[in-house]
Amino acid sequence: MAMARTTALLLVAAALLAASSSAWEVNIQMPASAAVDDAVAPLIHALRPLLGSGKQAGVACDSWRLGVEAHNVRDWKTVPASCEDYVGHYMVGDHYRRDSKVVIDQAIAYVDSLKLAGNGKEVWVFDVDETTLSNLPYYAKHGFGATPFNSTSFRAYAREGSAPALPETKRLYNKLLSVGIKPVILTGRRENLRASTTTNLRSQGYSRWMKLLLKQQDFRGSSVTFKSGERQKLQDAGYIIVGNIGDQWSDILGAPEGARTFKLPDPMYYIG
Numbered sequence: 119m120a121m122a123r124t125t126a127l128l129l130v131a132a133a134l135l136a137a138s139s140s141a142w143e144v145n146i147q148m149p150a151s152a153a154v155d156d157a158v159a160p161l162i163h164a165l166r167p168l169l170g171s172g173k174q175a176g177v178a179c180d181s182w183r184l185g186v187e188a189h190n191v192r193d194w195k196t197v198p199a200s201c202e203d204y205v206g207h208y209m210v211g212d213h214y215r216r217d218s219k220v221v222i223d224q225a226i227a228y229v230d231s232l233k234l235a236g237n238g239k240e241v242w243v244f245d246v247d248e249t250t251l252s253n254l255p256y257y258a259k260h261g262f263g264a265t266p267f268n269s270t271s272f273r274a275y276a277r278e279g280s281a282p283a284l285p286e287t288k289r290l291y292n293k294l295l296s297v298g299i300k301p302v303i304l305t306g307r308r309e310n311l312r313a314s315t316t317t318n319l320r321s322q323g324y325s326r327w328m329k330l331l332l333k334q335q336d337f338r339g340s341s342v343t344f345k346s347g348e349r350q351k352l353q354d355a356g357y358i359i360v361g362n363i364g365d366q367w368s369d370i371l372g373a374p375e376g377a378r379t380f381k382l383p384d385p386m387y388y389i390g
């Protein structure tokens with residue numbers, strides 16, 4: 119029992135180490151040497167309080183996560199404290215990657231099914247956080263969403279421009295470029311993060327987007343209002359939104375949504 123627990127902690131710690139490197143790929147191979155144990159000891163210590171029963175008020179964390187993804191659970195502020203360990207394992211292990219792959223496989227099959235006009239007016243809307251870029255290195259250090267969102271520390275992280283790409287999303291992005299659908303990047307980040315977001319996207323291999331749309335500093339309104347408003351402007355300018363992908367329901371709700379929408383997983387936070 120103690121052995122299994124230690125092994126589980128080491129796996130999480132190893133995954134966290136991998137997640138905080140520039141590569142998004144998570145490597146959970148763990149050499150069993152004492153030296154390595156020493157190296158990860160601070161992380162293990164930090165993670166010790168995170169082991170929960172995996173239940174919140176009688177609801178299993180996997181059921182809670184399904185409720186979140188299906189948009190039955192809404193307007194939540196933080197991951198239930200007892201689900202922090204569950205969400206951490208989900209995010210840094212293979213599960214998140216596998217779930218994302220299903221979404222992107224479906225999106226690519228959809229692209230292959232389209233009869234494109236090829237008139238340069240066909241666009242695809244991408245969100246940034248947890249869609250083109252992954253903030254997992256940040257959230258791994260902030261309780262995977264179980265601690266209240268801190269906009270100061272998050273902005274400092276975003277300003278570094280060090281977030282890794284979601285590899286699955288990049289696959290879709292490159293596919294769209296290859297068939298002449300123009301990417302439009304539409305984010306709830308504000309204009310003062312334009313430079314670092316641009317640098318970050320480029321350093322992670324994203325290029326040739328048609329527009330990068332950010333919120334004005336003084337915009338006050340919901341994410342749905344902002345994003346649907348920007349999509350309306352695209353449509354009014356004669357663009358056809360053939361697809362729209364994000365990790366939040368607020369990325370894909372609100373007319374015009376786009377001809378088809380795709381929801382990536384995100385059990386770490388909710389933006390209404």
Ligand SMILES: *[C@@H]1O[C@H](CO)[C@@H](O)[C@H](O)[C@H]1NC(C)=O
Nearest residue numbers: 266267268269270271272274
């Ligand atoms: C938010 O983050 C900043 C910068 O790291 C820190 O100084 C501040 O104490 C944090 N606020 C809370 C409420 O944790």
Ligand SMILES: [Mg+2]
Nearest residue numbers: 245247248365
């Ligand atoms: Mg997002």
